[in-house]
Amino acid sequence: MEKFVQKTFPHGVHFHDNKELSKDQAIEVMPAVGDVFISVSQHIGAPSSPLVKPGDKVVKGQLIADAIGGLGSKVYSSVCGEVVEIVKRKTAPGGMCDHIHIKTDGSDECVTLPALEEKTKDAVLQRIFEAGIVGMGGAGFPTNVKLKPAKPVDTLIINGAECEPYITCDYRLMKEKANEVIQGAKYLALACGINNLVFGIESNKMDCAELFASLGAKVVVLKKKYPQGAEKDLICAVNGRRVPCGGLPMDVGVVVQNIATAYATYEAVELNKPCYERAMTVSGRGIASPKNLLVANGTVYKDILDFCGGYSDDTVKLVSGGPMMGFAFVDTAISTTKTTGSLLALTEKEVNLSLPTPCINCGRCAKACPMSLMPMYIDFYTLAGDYDTAVKYGAMNCFECGSCAYVCPARRQIVQSVRLCKKKLKERKK
Amino acid sequence: MEKLVYSASPHIKAPRTTKHIMIDVCIALLPATIVGIVFFGFDALLVMAISVLSAVLAEFLYKVCFMKKGKSFKEKLKESCTEFDYTSLVTGMLIGMNMPSKVNWYIPILASFFAIIIVKMLFGGTGKNIVNPAIAGRIFVFLSFGIVAANGFAEPIVNGSGDFMNTVTAGATPLATMLMTGTSSVSNLDLFLGNVAGTIGETSALALLVGGIYLVIRKVIDFKWPLIYIAVTGVASVLTMAIIGKTSTVDFGLFLPSILSGGLMLGAIFMATDYTTTPNTTLGNIIYFVALGLITAILRCNNGTEVVSFAIMLMNLTVPLIDKYIVPKPFGYVKPQKTKKEGN
Numbered sequence: 001m002e003k004f005v006q007k008t009f010p011h012g013v014h015f016h017d018n019k020e021l022s023k024d025q026a027i028e029v030m031p032a033v034g035d036v037f038i039s040v041s042q043h044i045g046a047p048s049s050p051l052v053k054p055g056d057k058v059v060k061g062q063l064i065a066d067a068i069g070g071l072g073s074k075v076y077s078s079v080c081g082e083v084v085e086i087v088k089r090k091t092a093p094g095g096m097c098d099h100i101h102i103k104t105d106g107s108d109e110c111v112t113l114p115a116l117e118e119k120t121k122d123a124v125l126q127r128i129f130e131a132g133i134v135g136m137g138g139a140g141f142p143t144n145v146k147l148k149p150a151k152p153v154d155t156l157i158i159n160g161a162e163c164e165p166y167i168t169c170d171y172r173l174m175k176e177k178a179n180e181v182i183q184g185a186k187y188l189a190l191a192c193g194i195n196n197l198v199f200g201i202e203s204n205k206m207d208c209a210e211l212f213a214s215l216g217a218k219v220v221v222l223k224k225k226y227p228q229g230a231e232k233d234l235i236c237a238v239n240g241r242r243v244p245c246g247g248l249p250m251d252v253g254v255v256v257q258n259i260a261t262a263y264a265t266y267e268a269v270e271l272n273k274p275c276y277e278r279a280m281t282v283s284g285r286g287i288a289s290p291k292n293l294l295v296a297n298g299t300v301y302k303d304i305l306d307f308c309g310g311y312s313d314d315t316v317k318l319v320s321g322g323p324m325m326g327f328a329f330v331d332t333a334i335s336t337t338k339t340t341g342s343l344l345a346l347t348e349k350e351v352n353l354s355l356p357t358p359c360i361n362c363g364r365c366a367k368a369c370p371m372s373l374m375p376m377y378i379d380f381y382t383l384a385g386d387y388d389t390a391v392k393y394g395a396m397n398c399f400e401c402g403s404c405a406y407v408c409p410a411r412r413q414i415v416q417s418v419r420l421c422k423k424k425l426k427e428r429k430k
Numbered sequence: 431m432e433k434l435v436y437s438a439s440p441h442i443k444a445p446r447t448t449k450h451i452m453i454d455v456c457i458a459l460l461p462a463t464i465v466g467i468v469f470f471g472f473d474a475l476l477v478m479a480i481s482v483l484s485a486v487l488a489e490f491l492y493k494v495c496f497m498k499k500g501k502s503f504k505e506k507l508k509e510s511c512t513e514f515d516y517t518s519l520v521t522g523m524l525i526g527m528n529m530p531s532k533v534n535w536y537i538p539i540l541a542s543f544f545a546i547i548i549v550k551m552l553f554g555g556t557g558k559n560i561v562n563p564a565i566a567g568r569i570f571v572f573l574s575f576g577i578v579a580a581n582g583f584a585e586p587i588v589n590g591s592g593d594f595m596n597t598v599t600a601g602a603t604p605l606a607t608m609l610m611t612g613t614s615s616v617s618n619l620d621l622f623l624g625n626v627a628g629t630i631g632e633t634s635a636l637a638l639l640v641g642g643i644y645l646v647i648r649k650v651i652d653f654k655w656p657l658i659y660i661a662v663t664g665v666a667s668v669l670t671m672a673i674i675g676k677t678s679t680v681d682f683g684l685f686l687p688s689i690l691s692g693g694l695m696l697g698a699i700f701m702a703t704d705y706t707t708t709p710n711t712t713l714g715n716i717i718y719f720v721a722l723g724l725i726t727a728i729l730r731c732n733n734g735t736e737v738v739s740f741a742i743m744l745m746n747l748t749v750p751l752i753d754k755y756i757v758p759k760p761f762g763y764v765k766p767q768k769t770k771k772e773g774n
Contacts, residue, residue, distance in 0.1 A: 009761075010761070013444075015442075015444070165442065232761065232762065236761075242761065242762040243762050244762045244763075244764045245760055245761075245762050245763055245764065247762065315433075315434070316433055316434065316435050317434065317435050317437075317441055318434060319441050323439075323440065323441040323442045324439060324440045324441070324442065325439050325440070326439060326441065327439070328435065328436050328437055328438070328439075328441060329436070330434045330436045344441075346441060346442070350442060351435070351441050351442060351443075352442070352443035352445075353435060354447070357447075357448055357513075357515065357556075358554075358555055358556045358557040358558065359557050360448055360451075360517075360556060360557040360705045360706055361557055361705050361706045361707075361708075361710065362451070362705040363705065363708075363710040363711075366710050366711065366758070370761060371760050371761045371762075372758045372759065372760050372761050373758075373760055374710060374711075374753075374757060374758070376710065377710075377753075392757070393757060394760050397760045397761075400439070402439050402440030405440050405443070406440050406442065406443055406444055407444050408443070408444075409444070409446050409447050409448045409450070409451055410447070410448050410557070411443065411447065413438070415438060415439060415440065416438050419438070
């Protein structure tokens with residue numbers, strides 16, 4: 001263990017990661033039954049246009065919605081069955097978008113993409129687009145676009161930090177599919193024309209770091225600290241470069257991809273399988289049996305929660321995504337997408353529901369902020385309606401990791417203030 | 431289903447709240463309070479009790495009388511109880527510790543009411559006061575009643591001739607003596623243990639340090655700031671004494687007496703580090719505490735009297751200015767003119 005020097009970034013917060021709940025659960029396949037609702041907007045670009053009509057029969061792996069625009073992404077069916085309708089439904093972040101409602105018929109028929117004859121740079125890049133792969137860490141940025149940066153890049157970092165508490169699906173992928181993840185990462189590097197491939201793995205996953213190093217991958221062990229997996233902080237920790245404010249990783253010659261994206265790339269290139277299912281974690285102390293699951297896209301949250309034994313009566317919050325940056329939901333009829341990494345049922349002990357009290361100016365938020373901002377003043381001036389001063393203290397540089405609100409002893413809702421400030425400034429520009 | 435909460439991220443929060451921090455401060459103040467009571471006797475206990483009770487009462491009275499319009503008395507009282515965050519308890523304890531034990535009973539009450547109502551509540555309550563309430567309260571009564579001149583500081587009862595009633599010596603504190611004569615009148619050990627004349631809570635450096643170490647371990651305060659303040663004051667005092675001619679040469683023998691005597695330890699550990707009235711950045715804090723140390727040393731030596739509270743209050747007023755102009759550069763900041771360079 002001594003051979004690894006733990007690297008990190010300035011500031012950040014330490015907390016108990018609660019990963020022990022689901023850490024030792026092998027990834028289990030969850031059979032898709034009943035109805036699935038596949039969103040046509042699982043990425044950040046324009047929603048894909050559906051290619052199927054109500055009444056059509058579809059099989060697993062069939063293209064059901066085509067990409068539109070430069071940031072578009074293709075959507076594949078994750079089940080076999082009949083299209084019932086195309087219906088507007090709620091998404092986890094709170095918006096509405098079209099979902100393709102498919103009634104499963106229980107058969108296991110499956111189609112794949114044609115095999116790649118030559119695994120060249122362009123062919124792999126085209127395959128990544130064809131397979132509908134997007135950044136599976138949560139942003140949903142189309143991977144093929146990210147692999148064609150406008151500026152020269154020299155390093156590909158695979159993000160294995162998984163710094164959010166509770167989530168263990170990337171950990172399980174790394175542990176169970178180490179060779180596949182490494183191979184997938186190599187294809188990503190190939191598609192981007194990069195030789196320098198680095199895996200950044202947090203120190204609470206030391207077994208994975210050692211496993212990857214023994215398989216010949218270049219591993220950087222990162223200190224267990226939140227938000228270690230945030231792109232900018234990851235890059236700073238791995239090779240000391242600092243992404244300029246308002247810039248992108250390519251400004252410092254780096255591309256960052258997620259573990260799950262690497263695995264999806266492996267499947268698309270080697271197994272010719274498009275992206276229609278993903279590993280996710282179901283955890284939290286309100287869940288009867290926390291699990292890591294392989295879930296078909298479009299599965300309704302309720303089915304997943306039921307598959308894990310449902311949530312207990314003392315659950316006060318259901319969260320889609322990590323507890324620091326995820327979205328709370330009340331309606332369990334929402335369905336999963338390519339970017340849903342976890343579902344959590346948190347009990348009253350785990351979440352804090354207390355209301356904000358006056359700021360005592362202790363400065364803990366400024367010490368925690370990975371962007372070196374002054375969150376207490378952003379909060380103060382935003383609530384006072386003085387957005388320009390809030391910007392002076394860094395409101396626009398905030399990426400809403402929530403470290404400040406986590407450490408705040410006065411329970412100030414700082415992240416909400418930042419969002420309010422950003423929204424008001426956006427409205428003003430119009 | 432009905433119980434589920436819908437709110438924005440982050441969904442988890444650190445267990446520690448303002449109340450926990452304030453209770454920690456109260457615990458840290460206990461050793462010095464107990465030592466004060468041991469040295470100064472029942473009078474000290476009485477003064478402490480009066481200060482604390484009147485400070486807490488002042489907060490409740492203000493909230494019930496002037497806030498929460500349109501609610502019944504019972505509701506007001508209930509809300510005031512849930513809102514109570516122990517800050518006025520800390521203020522009350524600090525005021526008590528800043529009083530000589532032989533003070534008239536109404537003086538701590540006045541100090542507490544002034545501190546809580548005028549300095550804290552009228553400025554907007556917890557976290558909005560521009561100077562430390564306890565310090566403002568202390569200065570208010572010290573200037574108004576000339577406590578020092580009228581009553582003098584009590585000598586510790588263990589030093590007296592055994593007659594407990596005969597403990598009021600209208601004597602000067604060791605600090606005043608040292609500043610007048612340029613030599614220390616009592617041993618450093620007595621100063622360290624607190625066996626000297628002074629206010630209830632300020633005399634025992636040992637007990638204050640124990641409290642300070644507790645706060646550092648509990649991560650309530652950063653050890654750097656009191657350390658900078660105390661060190662700068664000590665060195666600057668020694669130098670100033672030589673410069674203004676109170677001592678013929680630079681006499682580092684005065685270093686320990688100047689940091690151990692007077693209210694410096696109490697001020698540095700518990701009052702100058704008050705969250706609300708200190709800057710929020712590392713650089714801001716360095717400026718604040720170095721300036722505080724210099725002001726304390728220079729004013730002390732020139733005036734021959736204790737000025738820690740005045741120095742802290744003066745620097746408190748500069749905090750908004752420091753925080754306005756010392757803003758840390760965000761991660762990855764680039765100077766506007768060369769936008770393509772990396773901002774290390």
